[in-house]
Amino acid sequence: MHILLNQVIAQAGSIILGKEHPIRLALSCLLARGHLLIEDLPGVGKTTLAHVLATTLGLRFNRIQFTSDLMPADILGVAVYERGTGEFRFHPGPIFAHLVLADEINRATPKTQSALLEAMEEQQVTSEGETRPLPEPFFVIATQNPANQIGTFPLPESQLDRFLLRIELGYPEAAAERALLAGRDRRELLAELKPVLSPAQLVQAQELARAVTVSPALLDYVQALLEYSRRSPRFLTGLSPRAGLALLGAARAWALLAGRDFVLPEDVQIVLPHVVGHRLQQAQGDTLGGSASLAAWFAEVAVP
Amino acid sequence: MIPPRPGRLWLLGSLTAVLLPPLLRLPPWFTAYCLTLLGWRLAIDLRGWPLPRRRLHLLTTLAGIGAVLLGYRTLFGPEAGLALLSVMLCLKLLELRNLRDAMLAIFLGWFLVAGVFLVVEPSIFLGGYLLLTVLLLTAALIVLSHPVAQTGSPRFYLQLAATMLLQALPIMFFLFLLFPRLPGPLWHMPKNPNLGRTGMEDHMTPGSIARLAESEEIAFRVQFKGEIPPADQLYWRGPVLWSTDGRRWDQLRGAAMPWFSKPASHQALGTEVRYALTLEPNNERWLFALELPATIPRGFNLTGDFQLLQRRKVNTRQRFELAAHPRYRTGPLAEEERRLSLELPEGRNPRSRALARQWSTLPPAQIVQTGLSLFREQPFWYTRLPPLLGSEAMDEFIFDSRRGFCEHYAAAFVTLMRGAGVPARVVTGYQGGEHNPLADYLIVRQSRAHAWAEVWLEQEGWRRIDPTAVIPAARMDAESDQQRFRSTTPLLLDSGQSWLTRNLARLRYGWDALDNGWNLWVMGYNRLRQEELLGRLGLLRFGWQGAVAVMLTTTALVLAVVLLRLLLQGRSQTEPVLRLYARYCRRLARIGLSRAPHEGPAAFARRAAGARPDLAPEIAEISELYIGLRYGHANNDTALPHLQAAVKRFRPPAKAR
Numbered sequence: 001m002h003i004l005l006n007q008v009i010a011q012a013g014s015i016i017l018g019k020e021h022p023i024r025l026a027l028s029c030l031l032a033r034g035h036l037l038i039e040d041l042p043g044v045g046k047t048t049l050a051h052v053l054a055t056t057l058g059l060r061f062n063r064i065q066f067t068s069d070l071m072p073a074d075i076l077g078v079a080v081y082e083r084g085t086g087e088f089r090f091h092p093g094p095i096f097a098h099l100v101l102a103d104e105i106n107r108a109t110p111k112t113q114s115a116l117l118e119a120m121e122e123q124q125v126t127s128e129g130e131t132r133p134l135p136e137p138f139f140v141i142a143t144q145n146p147a148n149q150i151g152t153f154p155l156p157e158s159q160l161d162r163f164l165l166r167i168e169l170g171y172p173e174a175a176a177e178r179a180l181l182a183g184r185d186r187r188e189l190l191a192e193l194k195p196v197l198s199p200a201q202l203v204q205a206q207e208l209a210r211a212v213t214v215s216p217a218l219l220d221y222v223q224a225l226l227e228y229s230r231r232s233p234r235f236l237t238g239l240s241p242r243a244g245l246a247l248l249g250a251a252r253a254w255a256l257l258a259g260r261d262f263v264l265p266e267d268v269q270i271v272l273p274h275v276v277g278h279r280l281q282q283a284q285g286d287t288l289g290g291s292a293s294l295a296a297w298f299a300e301v302a303v304p
Numbered sequence: 305m306i307p308p309r310p311g312r313l314w315l316l317g318s319l320t321a322v323l324l325p326p327l328l329r330l331p332p333w334f335t336a337y338c339l340t341l342l343g344w345r346l347a348i349d350l351r352g353w354p355l356p357r358r359r360l361h362l363l364t365t366l367a368g369i370g371a372v373l374l375g376y377r378t379l380f381g382p383e384a385g386l387a388l389l390s391v392m393l394c395l396k397l398l399e400l401r402n403l404r405d406a407m408l409a410i411f412l413g414w415f416l417v418a419g420v421f422l423v424v425e426p427s428i429f430l431g432g433y434l435l436l437t438v439l440l441l442t443a444a445l446i447v448l449s450h451p452v453a454q455t456g457s458p459r460f461y462l463q464l465a466a467t468m469l470l471q472a473l474p475i476m477f478f479l480f481l482l483f484p485r486l487p488g489p490l491w492h493m494p495k496n497p498n499l500g501r502t503g504m505e506d507h508m509t510p511g512s513i514a515r516l517a518e519s520e521e522i523a524f525r526v527q528f529k530g531e532i533p534p535a536d537q538l539y540w541r542g543p544v545l546w547s548t549d550g551r552r553w554d555q556l557r558g559a560a561m562p563w564f565s566k567p568a569s570h571q572a573l574g575t576e577v578r579y580a581l582t583l584e585p586n587n588e589r590w591l592f593a594l595e596l597p598a599t600i601p602r603g604f605n606l607t608g609d610f611q612l613l614q615r616r617k618v619n620t621r622q623r624f625e626l627a628a629h630p631r632y633r634t635g636p637l638a639e640e641e642r643r644l645s646l647e648l649p650e651g652r653n654p655r656s657r658a659l660a661r662q663w664s665t666l667p668p669a670q671i672v673q674t675g676l677s678l679f680r681e682q683p684f685w686y687t688r689l690p691p692l693l694g695s696e697a698m699d700e701f702i703f704d705s706r707r708g709f710c711e712h713y714a715a716a717f718v719t720l721m722r723g724a725g726v727p728a729r730v731v732t733g734y735q736g737g738e739h740n741p742l743a744d745y746l747i748v749r750q751s752r753a754h755a756w757a758e759v760w761l762e763q764e765g766w767r768r769i770d771p772t773a774v775i776p777a778a779r780m781d782a783e784s785d786q787q788r789f790r791s792t793t794p795l796l797l798d799s800g801q802s803w804l805t806r807n808l809a810r811l812r813y814g815w816d817a818l819d820n821g822w823n824l825w826v827m828g829y830n831r832l833r834q835e836e837l838l839g840r841l842g843l844l845r846f847g848w849q850g851a852v853a854v855m856l857t858t859t860a861l862v863l864a865v866v867l868l869r870l871l872l873q874g875r876s877q878t879e880p881v882l883r884l885y886a887r888y889c890r891r892l893a894r895i896g897l898s899r900a901p902h903e904g905p906a907a908f909a910r911r912a913a914g915a916r917p918d919l920a921p922e923i924a925e926i927s928e929l930y931i932g933l934r935y936g937h938a939n940n941d942t943a944l945p946h947l948q949a950a951v952k953r954f955r956p957p958a959k960a961r
Contacts, residue, residue, distance in 0.1 A: 215935045233308040262936040265904035302901030 001205055002259045005031075007196045009257070012052045015189055016045050018176025025167050025274055026053060026141070028253035030202075031209040034164020034246065035120050035140040037278065044169045046143040048186055050101040053141075057202055058195030059098035060135070064116075066108040068151065072115035079128045090127065095119055098135050098199060102142040106152040116140070117159045137202055157281070164246050165271070166278040205256070212252035213262040220304045221265050222247060225272065228301045229280060236281040247275045265303045272298055307406050311448040312349050314461075315406055316342065318440035319393060322413045325420050325430060326390045331375050334387055337368060341394035348398075356398055365395055382423040389416050406448050413441045428822035439465050475862055480829070481837065482855040503586040504542045508553045508732055508755060510693045510701070514709035517688060519750035522584055523734060524592060525820055527745040529578040533594075535736050537630045539756065539768060540592035540748065542733035544609040546644050550652030551697040553715060553730050556609075556644070570596055570610075570765070572629040582623045582824065589614045592733050592748075594628035595768065601626065608641070609729070610766075621823055634765030637727060645727035645760060653698040653719060660723025668761055671724045675717055676774050682706065684713075686772060686780040710772045714755040717771040727760035731768070742810070743817035880944060881933045884951045888926050895956050905931050919956050926950045 005027065012023045026049060029036045038046045047063070054061035064075055077093030094100065095116070102116055119125050120140050124133045142163065145152060160166075172180060180186075197205070222244060230238025239247075248263075250271040255263045273294040280294075307315075320342055327335045341364070347353045356364065368391035369379070376384035393416060396409050417434050424430065442465035443458075503523065505512065524540075545553035576598050583591060591604065591612040600606050601624045605613050637645075648657065663671045678684075685707045693700045693712075698719045701712050708716075714730050721728035735754035737746035756770040801809075838850065889899050892912055899908045909927035913920035929947040932938030 213935075213937060217934045233311070260936075264906050264931060264935055266907050269902075269904065269907075299900075299902040303904050 001201075001208060002256075004197055004201065005205065005257055008053075008056050011056050011193065011196055012049070015052045015186060015193070016049055017179050017183075018172045019045070019049075019169060022167050022169050023049070023053075024254070024257055025165055025271070028209075028250055028257055028271065029165040030057075030137070030139050031206055031253035031256060032164055032246075032249040033137070033206055034249065035142070035162060037142050037144060037160070037163040037166040038169065039144045039146065039166055039278075040169045042145065044171060046141075046169060047101060047103060048190070049169070050099065050141040051190055052193070054099040055190060055193045056195060057099075057197050058199060059137070059139070059202075061099045061101070062094040062097035063101040063103060064094050065103045066105050066112070068107055068109060070108045070112050072112055075112065075116055076119065076125045076127055088128070090130070090132070092132070093125075095125065096132075096134060098137055099139045099141065102140060104145055105142040106144045106154055108153065110153055110156075113153065113155060113159065116142075117162050120162055137199060137206065157279070160278045161240075161242065163278065164250060165274040167274055209249075209253040209256045212255050212260070214248060214252070215262065217304060218263050218265065218268070221301075222268060224301050224304065225268070225298060228298065229276065232297070232300075234297060239276060239279060243276060243279050247272065250275050269295065269298070307400075307403050307448050309349060311406065311444070312400065314440075314444035314447045315400075315409060316345055316349065316397065318437065318444040319397065319409060319413050321440050322416050322437045323390055323393065325424065325433070326386050326416065329383075329424070330387050330390065334371060334375065334390070337371055338390055338394045341398060345394075345397040345400075355401070361395070361398060364398070368392075368395060382419075386416075386419050386423050389419055403448065407445070410441055410445050410448070414438070417441075428819050428826075431822065431826070439469060442468060475859060478855055478858045481834070482852070482858075484834075484852065503588060503750065504590075504592075504732060504734075504753060506543050506555050506588075508545055508711050508715070508730065509551060510697050510708070510712055510715070511690065513711040513732070513753050513755055514688050514690065516753040517709070517751045521750045522816075523586070523748050523750050523752070524581055524583045525745055525747055526582075526594075526737060527580045529580075532739065532746065533577055533630055536773070538736050538746075539595045539731075539754075539770075540734040541595050541597075541610060541612075541731060542590055542592050543731075544607075544611055544758075545730040545732060546609075547647065548649060548715070548719070550649045551693070551695060570629070570632045570634045572598065573631040573633060574629070576627045576629050578625075578627045580623060580625050582621065582820070585620055587617055589617055591624065593626055594630070596629050596632045596634075598627040598629050599625075623824065636765075637760050642727055642760075645729050646722050646725065648719065648722050653696050655699040656702050656716070656719055657723040659702070660720045663720075663724040666724075668726045668759075671721065671726050672759055672761075672769060675720050675724075676769070676771060678702075678720075679713060679717075679771050680774045680776070684708070684775060684779065686710075686713075686775045688781060711755040713771040713775075714757050717757045717769065721757070721759055729758050731756055731758055735770075740813045740817055740820075742813050743820065745817075745820065747816060881930065881947070884947050885926075885930050885934075888930075888951050888954060891954060891956055892923075895958050905934075916956070922950070922954055922956075926954060 008027060009020065009023055012027075013020050016023065026036055030053070038049070040046060050063075051061065053059075064070075073093065075093050075095050077091050077096065079088040079090045081087075082089050105113060105116070119134065120138075123136075123138055124131055126132075144155070171177070225247070226239050226241075226244050229235055247268060251263045251267040254267045254271050255261070258267070276298075277294055323338060323342070327338055330338075344353070344356075348355060355361075369388070372379060372384055372387045372391060375387065378384050379388055389412070393409065393412050396405065396412060400406055400409065417437055420430075420434060439462065443461040446461050446464055446468075504516070543555055546556050547554050577594065579594065581591070581593070591601070591614060593612045596610050597606060597612055600612065603615055605615070607613060663674050666674065683706060686709070687707050688709060690708045690712060691705045693705070698716050701708055702716050702720075711732075718728040718730050732753075732755045734748050734752040735756070736752055737748040739745075740747055754772075756768060756772070758766045759769055760766050885905070889908075892898070895916070897912045897915055903911075905927050909923050913923045916923075926947065929938070929943055929950060933940065933943050933947060
């Protein structure tokens with residue numbers, strides 16, 4: 001399984017050049033059954049990343065472009081009256097897919113945003129009094145423009161909490177960018193991709209990630225981190241127990257990707273900025289620094 | 305980064321507490337100025353006001369310095385220095401931009417506490433308060449510098465601060481005992497000599513002692529070695545007054561000085577009484593010794609009329625070991641002395657002089673008795689509120705008003721004796737004292753101020769006569785005065801008083817005992833007492849160098865213990881896995897590769913192996929075993945011996961092979 005997962009990473013890396021770390025994080029998020037939030041400027045490859053992952057993992061993929069006039073029904077689906085049968089028939093919306101890319105989620109109104117987020121949380125859609133389960137595995141990649149752009153509805157903290165990880169892609173390095181500019185069109189390459197894993201194998205990998213061992217010593221460390229976030233003057237409020245679970249889940253998936261069946265403090269340290277970045281608010285006026293400064297702050301916690 | 309708000313509020317609160325004692329001493333415009341700045345800071349913290357602009361800040365600073373200059377005419381000296389320091393501290397709060405500024409403000413606060421100690425010479429109450437402010441400052445420092453403690457309760461910080469201060473206590477104790485005490489102005493800041501203090505004056509007019517007797521301030525405290533003498537022998541001798549204009553009495557001046565400064569001598573009749581006297585600062589030169597002084601302390605002169613005078617004025621609280629002869633006989637009367645002790649102003653108080661002239665044929669001892677019986681038998685009243693007297697004061701008192709306080713009786717008696725040809729003089733000082741039953745010493749308050757007479761008789765020399773003591777109790781106004789010559793037991797502790805009065809009095813005496821102990825052992829711990837202590841410890845022959853050596857050794861010992869504990873902390877791990885890993889880390893640290901506290905084992909191994917490729921295999925082996933044991937599934941029984949062996953083998957050379 002470890003070999004297969006590495007193949008996934010290698011294939012995705014052949015399309016999105018020089019971004020192995022974000023790809024690994026995105027894959028761990030998927031293995032931990034979490035949803036992913038990508039926050040970055042337009043044009044750095046957010047959509048491509050979602051597309052590559054879907055193809056490589058053999059998942060059914062839908063993309064929803066969020067706009068300010070998008071309605072909940074545009075996502076979830078509607079019941080339409082059919083003259084032939086004389087009945088209402090449910091037309092599933094684009095959310096009924098394995099992997100949903102919710103592009104520019106903060107452009108939609110809060111009502112629409114919460115429709116998506118509820119579906120994400122409950123893994124099902126309730127419409128016209130009927131509950132319909134979403135396919136398994138189900139995975140949402142939402143992209144978000146930096147909050148200070150015009151015409152955005154920032155997601156409230158309680159909803160940001162639904163995303164397991166938040167990652168940034170950033171500009172590519174010079175060499176990777178050169179290769180990108182000189183190489184073939186990414187769309188053509190995408191079309192040629194073959195799935196590496198089947199959905200069933202992906203579910204199996206998720207099971208494996210859940211079984212990764214967490215030793216008491218590691219739990220001590222995680223608790224120390226949570227405690228630190230609650231007592232540090234830098235943050236308005238501390239991390240919730242749910243955040244602690246998320247941290248453990250992501251660290252397990254990361255350990256699995258590294259080919260281990262137990263979690264190391266280093267795994268926690270790597271996923272930590274991406275797990276807590278969107279869950280913490282800084283006490284002072286200035287905005288929360290990037291993952292580098294978060295990592296530096298949490299480095300005040302000693303590994304027991 | 306500006307420190308977060310809770311830290312800033314702690315800082316402001318603790319500094320306000322520190323500033324309180326100086327603010328209460330400073331002139332009101334200072335207090336207003338400082339309070340305005342503190343309020344401004346509060347508005348910055350609570351309301352988000354901006355920090356003052358540079359120009360405004362400069363203006364405020366100049367205003368503060370101007371106020372100090374205006375108030376004290378100088379920027380130097382203890383009082384002006386304290387004012388300046390307070391102003392600077394308040395100004396510092398208005399330019400709080402980062403953590404460093406806040407730390408600086410805390411250190412300034414500590415400095416101010418020390419400044420208050422030097423300038424004010426605090427009572428036990430103020431001392432306790434200052435200690436509390438030190439606790440607050442330390443807690444504020446913890447809040448500022450300890451991010452992990454941020455959301456803890458105030459109790460948490462205070463507890464931590466108290467623990468830290470308690471840990472510092474032994475060092476403080478040793479420093480207090482052994483730090484060399486320097487004589488002179490470095491240690492005791494010179495005091496403002498114009499500070500108003502109530503106390504005995506060097507002259508006496510009718511009513512002056514009665515005014516002094518209104519004050520309950522403490523003049524001095526006395527601890528007897530052995531039994532306290534009876535109350536009617538407790539006469540504390542102060543200024544002796546010789547010359548009069550008929551109303552006012554003065555000490556000797558001018559031409560009489562050479563004789564005056566010649567030491568007097570006396571012959572003791574009976575045993576001497578030993579005692580220790582703690583004199584409150586009174587800005588005068590005399591020491592109120594028990595009659596008659598048998599020892600002359602260092603730095604004092606005994607005058608021809610048995611006053612103990614210090615060469616410099618008494619501006620600090622001082623303790624003296626003294627002895628007295630309650631029964632004595634003085635020598636013959638010198639010619640100059642006889643002339644001075646018979647002198648009366650011409651033409652003043654004619655009625656009194658006429659009365660005295662009638663007695664002059666009697667033998668001197670009988671003249672004294674006649675004078676006393678006049679006060680005893682005629683309707684003379686003893687009162688704290690005597691009627692005012694004119695220029696013929698003695699005549700008015702003896703023949704008309706007949707109501708007076710001790711100075712009236714002493715002056716009238718001496719006038720009559722001199723008129724009848726018996727050498728006499730007025731002695732002022734204190735009489736009696738109240739016994740503090742809780743700590744066995746006498747408290748002598750200003751209310752005990754007294755004046756009495758001395759007459760010279762052929763066989764006895766100078767003899768004390770207290771004309772006030774002959775007034776029957778029935779003719780005394782105040783209950784306290786009736787008891788004054790009879791007992792040192794405080795009236796308030798009398799069994800006739802109510803339960804509440806007695807217990808309040810007990811409380812008061814307990815407090816005074818505490819205050820006295822503080823004065824003696826903390827404030828009064830001077831060079832002499834230090835030498836005494838060092839002598840008892842057998843260190844005196846090493847001098848202050850010995851004290852410094854002991855101090856340094858103690859400090860070094862304490863530090864060594866702390867260091868040892870810190871070092872042992874790594875070894876004291878109970879789990880063998882952790883102990884082995886700690887040993888491995890120590891060995892790597894010795895060759896310059898120390899693990900950062902947040903560094904995980906794998907990351908550390910990668911870094912260490914990168915730095916020392918020659919050690920990579922061993923590092924990889926140990927890390928792998930450790931990781932397996934601590935985080936993975938490795939079996940304790942099988943993997944632990946491997947780890948043990950690997951760590952034991954692991955002896956990294958300082959240089960790469």
